[in-house]
Amino acid sequence: MSDHHVIFMPSGKRGQFPTGTPVLTAARQLGVDLDSVCGGRGICSKCQVQPGSGSFSKLGVTVDADALSPFNAVEQRYDDKRGLAPGRRLGCQATVQGDVVIDVPASSQVHRQVVRKAASDREITLDPSTRLYFVTVEEPDMDAPSGDLERLREALAVQWDITGLTLPMPLLRDLQKVLRKGAWQVTVAVNHQTNSIAAIYPGLRTDPLLGLAIDLGSTTIAAHLCDLSTGAVLTSGGVMNPQIRFGEDLMSRVSYAMMNPGGDVEMTRAVREGLAELATELATEAGAAMGDIVEAVIVCNPVMHHLLLGVDPVELGQSPFALATSDALRLEAREVGLDALAPGARLYVLPCIAGHVGADAAAVALSEAPDQGDAMTLIVDVGTNAEILLGNRDKLLACSSPTGPAFEGAQISAGQRAAPGAIERVEIDPVTKEPRFRVIGSEVWSDDPAFAEATKDSGITGICGSGIIEAVAELRLAGLLDANGLIGSAEQTGTPRCVVEGRTHSYVLWDDGDRRILVTQSDIRAIQLAKSALYAGARLLMDEVGIDTVDKVTLAGAFGAHISPKHAMVLGMIPDAPLDAVGSAGNAAGHGARMALCSVAMRDRIEGLVRRIQKVETAVAPRFQEHFVAANAIPHATAPFPHLGPLPDVSFNTASKGRRRKRV
């Protein structure tokens, strides 16, 4: 029997095979990425290939029309039942009969490229940790009384050469029923990263496995339910983190744990319940069975990380901010209460970078990939703490800066969480000093006649984080606020919207006779403290690298998506940069979680990267204090800002002091 040249495309892998070799066998021997669940039984159709014909001069072969065996009965049956695209063959049925070039379509590849749907989607090459294997298990025999599990193991070893898998207890519980339901044929979901069985389905299962990419925030738990065979997001959603009732921000939750014996246990229970609820919601919405979900990936800050794992976060609330564990974790999902997923579903938790820089920051690094390029990139993820990353392919630094919750609308007189009715965009006319704004839930500006009607349901309830940032920046741009952060008086500014409030002035953003929404002097102070902390953290990293400017600024996080780059720069939250080099990364943490969910290689990458990241602790850096003080000015006083252009040269310091004196 003569050998034939077989070339697989797009990989270009080639070899010589005797007449009659199944294409799937040839692909396996060459290490070609050709999927198969049934292992060559002709029933799963995952191994579809497309043989070429004609001359492939570049490849040095000419392909005869009959280079593969004729369409056989198995293929015909599959075609009749489910339909096979023209030219397609089942790789396990078609055998090599001559020189042939075989195209493996993307849909038959395990490690296929995920198609980019939106601009914010980064490309992922699928590299799933869980795969399906169809097996026929020997029936029990009284004369050779081995257990059902032992015969399943034997089948996996003989039919797939897979050995040494662990079987989680909940799967052992169901094993006998599933084997009998499938009439001794089952499809086993094997997690190759942990060498464990994730699920066992009766009969042949070719439906895709699902996974959850979870961004566990202090306020919101958000998740994507993904198809692990395509990387596609089936549905996304979020729930409030039920821990909210123990404290709005992280430190108040740490305090709750410190002050209340068992408080950490309560919070652990709460967050796990929230997580389980969200998983159920997403599965229901996607019309999927919970048992189809075989993996979850979680990214979160260190306090959430510890509370999720059931570790008291008390050490994270005090120097030296020691994590119980920093490395990536590979757990069973049921260990964090996700026991309604597939019985052996696994959970991967990204590594934490430091006691204040969590797995969420690691996920942002994975998603934004500053380490994959040359541009010196500053990434800030703003929440109660700002997590800051700076670097490029040569080095990457990380720190956390205690911004406090002002950016989230807390500590602001009219502040509120981002919710319908909250002012989120603000403009102030530099000439008339009159404001206009938009509230969440409506696209209509407040100076539009349709505004009242458009907001009649939500009302105008307060100012959210992005709103207060824009308001402060707009006050500065309109000359109503000086570089020191003082609001001028009505006389100084020429607008009656600047009103006296005790010893200082406030700006009236909204007054319908019923309710006034003000930007007060103490609001300005709160924002100044927060933005100084953020800027000082970024500057500290820039000092470490030895640079004064960055090539690129990325604002990450849900909040980052709503901040306008220009206002952030006017406020001095971020260093000066060309405006078009400042962008929003959207939900970068969530996307990083999705990348890690769909690709084992991405897990390896982030684990390697986190080990490489240089951690900078702001709390012990003397220069942090210096930068913090210098950053109090608006924008700031530590570096020029050529990209911003001149700002109104006003100063209300003396005047306000003078007036205060008079009043005393």
Place this chain on the structure above:
Amino acid sequence: MSDHHVIFMPSGKRGQFPTGTPVLTAARQLGVDLDSVCGGRGICSKCQVQPGSGSFSKLGVTVDADALSPFNAVEQRYDDKRGLAPGRRLGCQATVQGDVVIDVPASSQVHRQVVRKAASDREITLDPSTRLYFVTVEEPDMDAPSGDLERLREALAVQWDITGLTLPMPLLRDLQKVLRKGAWQVTVAVNHQTNSIAAIYPGLRTDPLLGLAIDLGSTTIAAHLCDLSTGAVLTSGGVMNPQIRFGEDLMSRVSYAMMNPGGDVEMTRAVREGLAELATELATEAGAAMGDIVEAVIVCNPVMHHLLLGVDPVELGQSPFALATSDALRLEAREVGLDALAPGARLYVLPCIAGHVGADAAAVALSEAPDQGDAMTLIVDVGTNAEILLGNRDKLLACSSPTGPAFEGAQISAGQRAAPGAIERVEIDPVTKEPRFRVIGSEVWSDDPAFAEATKDSGITGICGSGIIEAVAELRLAGLLDANGLIGSAEQTGTPRCVVEGRTHSYVLWDDGDRRILVTQSDIRAIQLAKSALYAGARLLMDEVGIDTVDKVTLAGAFGAHISPKHAMVLGMIPDAPLDAVGSAGNAAGHGARMALCSVAMRDRIEGLVRRIQKVETAVAPRFQEHFVAANAIPHATAPFPHLGPLPDVSFNTASKGRRRKRV
């Protein structure tokens, strides 16, 4: 620096070492079994050695008095504080200065021989799977913010060369507190069989680790709490299996699971609660902390096995009696509800031999070790099912025989469980035909004047399993029962104790005017069925081996301990054998559990043996039915019984038939 000869005894291992080598280091390099928890810090005292002096002509060395370095300050401090026996040195402090012979006392060996205390104790060489390692962990550093766990791993790797351990979640929960309590020094209990951390103790811990050897029976859960460093039993105890309320015997529990949805879950919860309760009781009794218990070993029958694991036992109730899993299991103890033990405590479950021959039978095989000798040994463990083993070092066979619960006192007119007040020993005078008996809780026979006083608390409540066996055998020996199992009439036997009961006769064992305890004809039938099943199973195995007699018979189980070999043979429960070759193994299953607890080698042995055992299924063997029918006679009609001597040649068949006819 010249090298010196160093010889360790009793191993005889020898090597050459330069001046100044610590004895512990030399021992490690030679693979000498010398214990150490602190790793050579001079604080644990586990590495004590005894240097020899003088001429060791056989070993070819002469030892100088100063062959080891002088007693040093560390040793002196230890001696002052805790006392060091004369001549003893700390192996980590004493260094080699000349040729030396060093004796490693048994107490410094990890793999020491367990001292045999009672005749029923088999010898075990300790081969513990869990060992203690003292480590000093780096304190957290804000500038190098790795987690506490990562620094603990680092310490184990650097100080003990131990890597790749898993840390169960409950230990992660406590890790930070323990490290701080121990001021960054902790002792880690490492389970080497599962490569996992079982417990972490603050500071240096040299107190022995403990383990539970559990014999989980259908009626009783019995356990030994053992010192894993010596193999000693600290305390033993038992509780009723709380599953009793779901059915007395195994099959009624399987039925309960079949008939009641969720019934298996209820029974799983019940048995786990019983287990946890027993563990707590034993620890309390021994004055030990639950956290000191780092391992448990469980042996049990297949139904208990499945219910413990949370697997519905329904398949075990019907042909082909398929086990969910038959191999040995290495689990976390908390997975079966033993979560009050050390947080990472492990559970080892012995392998099951077949669907009716469980891990308890495997434990009996381990304990009785028929595979270690030449004698063809028959081992029967009698319960609701009899488990039967037959073999020697060449081959070993196993089967289970459905004896039913008669041997446990069920299905017997006056039958009861073995408890105070139950008749357990019976004698019938062959001349007077008068009985005497003893009840559980008293050593006094019923014909003793002190009997009434001795039994006034317990009363005489019924007959337990061993009592009914003796009663039936004694009836046969006294000529009151014929070979067919018929009780004679008063006329035929000449004793008024044979009374008419319906169409048959009963024998009055006890009658105080108030209550009568009888052995009825249907009691005899129940015992005949049970003993026929037992004997037929044994014969079936003998057929397979091709033998008519065995060299040795061992009655295992708590019940076995109370059966008199002679009565068992008269009854025909076991094949004929010299009476002195019939013995009781006591609680062989419990002892097997203890062997597996103290020795990893014993786990390997039983796993290898169970794979080798030839399983014989009685339900499908035609010869089983033949043997069963032939075994109905008392003793039986299938083989001669030369060791028993002649039995009364009586026959009540015709007479009773005749009388029955008359009565109709």
